[in-house]
Structures are given as C-alpha cells and as structure tokens.
Amino acid sequence: MPAAEKVAFVGHPASIEQFRAYMRVLKPEKEYRDQLIIKLFEWTSPYIVKEFSNLGIPNGPMVDATMLMVPFLPEMREIHLRRITEKIEEALDIGAQQGCTIASLGGFTSIILQGQEHRVADKHRIKLTSGNTLTAATIIASMQEIASILGVDLAQSTMAIVGASGDIGSGCVGYFCDKAAHLRLSAPGMNKLKQVAEKYRLIAGASIDLFSDNHEAIQGADMIIFATSAYQELFNLSDFAPRTIVCDASAPCNVKLDCAPRPDMFAYHGGVLSVPFEIDAGIDLDLPATNLFYACQVEGFLIALDPTLPCSWGRGNISREKLDLFLSRIAPGSPIRPVFAQGKKLFTGEELRNYALRWANGIK
Numbered sequence: 001m002p003a004a005e006k007v008a009f010v011g012h013p014a015s016i017e018q019f020r021a022y023m024r025v026l027k028p029e030k031e032y033r034d035q036l037i038i039k040l041f042e043w044t045s046p047y048i049v050k051e052f053s054n055l056g057i058p059n060g061p062m063v064d065a066t067m068l069m070v071p072f073l074p075e076m077r078e079i080h081l082r083r084i085t086e087k088i089e090e091a092l093d094i095g096a097q098q099g100c101t102i103a104s105l106g107g108f109t110s111i112i113l114q115g116q117e118h119r120v121a122d123k124h125r126i127k128l129t130s131g132n133t134l135t136a137a138t139i140i141a142s143m144q145e146i147a148s149i150l151g152v153d154l155a156q157s158t159m160a161i162v163g164a165s166g167d168i169g170s171g172c173v174g175y176f177c178d179k180a181a182h183l184r185l186s187a188p189g190m191n192k193l194k195q196v197a198e199k200y201r202l203i204a205g206a207s208i209d210l211f212s213d214n215h216e217a218i219q220g221a222d223m224i225i226f227a228t229s230a231y232q233e234l235f236n237l238s239d240f241a242p243r244t245i246v247c248d249a250s251a252p253c254n255v256k257l258d259c260a261p262r263p264d265m266f267a268y269h270g271g272v273l274s275v276p277f278e279i280d281a282g283i284d285l286d287l288p289a290t291n292l293f294y295a296c297q298v299e300g301f302l303i304a305l306d307p308t309l310p311c312s313w314g315r316g317n318i319s320r321e322k323l324d325l326f327l328s329r330i331a332p333g334s335p336i337r338p339v340f341a342q343g344k345k346l347f348t349g350e351e352l353r354n355y356a357l358r359w360a361n362g363i364k
Helices: 016-026 034-043 081-097 108-112 117-124 132-150 167-176 190-201 295-305 320-329 349-360
Strands: 006-011 047-056 062-069 102-105 127-129 158-162 182-186 207-211 223-226 245-248 266-269 272-274 292-294
Touching: 006 081, 006 295, 062 081, 062 295, 081 102, 081 108, 081 117, 102 295, 117 127, 127 295, 132 167, 132 223, 132 245, 132 266, 132 295, 132 320, 132 349, 158 167, 167 182, 167 190, 167 320, 182 190, 190 207, 272 295, 292 295, 295 320
Parallel strands: 006 062, 006 102, 102 127, 158 182, 158 223, 182 207, 223 245, 245 266
Antiparallel strands: 047 062, 272 292
C-alpha cells in the first residue's frame, strides 16, 4: 500500500500590516517600525508555523500538513531575488524533511519560482503546485454564483479582467471568452496580452478589447476580476460604478476593502474556500474564520487526496479541461465551496439575499 501523501502549505504574509498583526500576538507590548520589521524578516530563516493532522473530507481519506513560513514581504523590494529563491527552497527542504510529498506555493512564492519548477521539484524530491488552477476555478464558480444571486445575466454582461496575461487571469479569459458578451482585458505588457487574446479569439463569443490602463479597462464593466501580481492597492471602492460585481483575487488585494461595504455594488476577496476542517494556524491569515482557506493552498490538499489531479505550473497552462476537474471538486453540494468575504467580514446568505432585493428594486 503506497505511503500517505502529506502537503506543505508554503506562504508568506500578504502585507506588512498582516505581519504586524502577527507580531502583536507574539509581543503585544511592543510596536515595531516598518523598516525594522522588514529588516528583521529579511534576516529570518524559513520555519514551521504549525503541523496539522487528519485533514480530509467526510467519509474520505485523510492527509497531514505542515504550514511553512517564507520570511518575505511584498514591501521587501531591496532584497535580492536570489535570496528570496533560497528562502523558498529552504522552506521546501524543511517540508521534505517533514515527510511532505507535495507543496502548495502561496502568494509570490510561485511567481518567483516560475520556470524553475522542474529543477526545484527534482532537487527537493517534492511535487510543486502554484494552486493557480483551483484559484481560477474558485473565481469562476464564485462569479457565476454571485451573478445568479444578484440577477446579472452573464451572457449579456461586460467583464473586465485586470492582470489578464497572468496565469490565473488568462485562465479566466479562456473560460469566460464564450460566456460573457464583452471582455475588457488589461495587463502591463501589451504583447503578452495580445497573445492571450489571440489564443482564445477563435472560440470567443465575446468581443475582446485590450488596455494597458487598468482604470480605462474597468469602464462600463458589470463584472471585474483582479488577478495581478501587483504589491499595492490600485483601486478604492469609490472607483466602481453602481451595480458592479468586483472579485479581487490578488494577494495583496488590489482593491482597498477597509471601509464599509457599499450596498449599491458588491466587492469580495476571490479565491477563498470553506473547507470541512479547521486551519487554526495561530497567526493572522487575513480570513474571517478558521474553516476558510486560500484556494492556492487547498489545491495542494486536493492533490494530496487524489494524486491524479494535475499540478499547476508556469504561465498559460490552465486549460478548460483542468478547470473542469477542479470545478467538479467545489460544485454545489461539495464539502469545499467558494465563499464571499470582504476583509474579515464573511457575507451570510441573508446578506446576499438583501443585496439581491436592493438590486432587483433598483436601489443604488
């Protein structure tokens, strides 16, 4: 009988504020300046945050997990890329020593290792996944669900995808190109954006427009997906027109969500799933509850349960076939489902129904 799989959840804080919250737990009597936090974290080696046992789905197999911290912050713009790569590899080495057979690379760790996956996987004898396919599937499922709840006809809608040339963004383009009426795509590099558009034009029922300016791209959009690797906020809630659905799946978020929700538009943090177990890491994961987890990490868990599922690597490899495999794992009635959260707030079913009533009655 083959040995049981064990997954390593590899990640880093999405922002300096998230890490500051962790520091307050460790040293509540101290307040650290940003530059000191960055320097301390730069000097810190990867470490085990927590071990988890018997994670699984009801009446199904179980796996164990190790959560590993890569001491890196998006604000560390002065640190050499080679050093960050070394830290990620050190974390993977710890995971392999702990018996992990697969590692989910969260946040910027997968971006930094892009193109090196074969070398790193062979070196540390551990399978790697960016988790991007399940993240894209979670965005897709949640956008379809919230559109249905709020009465938005996807087939007649204009959808903007910011970060459309990236792995997750291009996967969403490939899925929605024959489901929305219009696509407005933006990315910093126009050449890569054109390649994405050309890849799907033959099957696209939607008209496709390309933009290098994100603010221009979202104009007139009914539904907007953010899937960038930007390390700062790009928009405020006030930037969006009434009756707009905004899914921000970037980490850190591209949309500033620290104000009260707007009743005339709906914004949520995409790529978050409810799971049938607790992930109580003892640190701030920037989630509303311990039974919620990021899709990029849950992908590693699902592959540990079923090693026949494909790992996510590289850019532009998220096919419809791969999406369908993971969409089936988070379909209605499944124990793992997309949720709608804005910061530390989790929207309840009643709140979503109230949104639908307001929109149906034309309240803005």
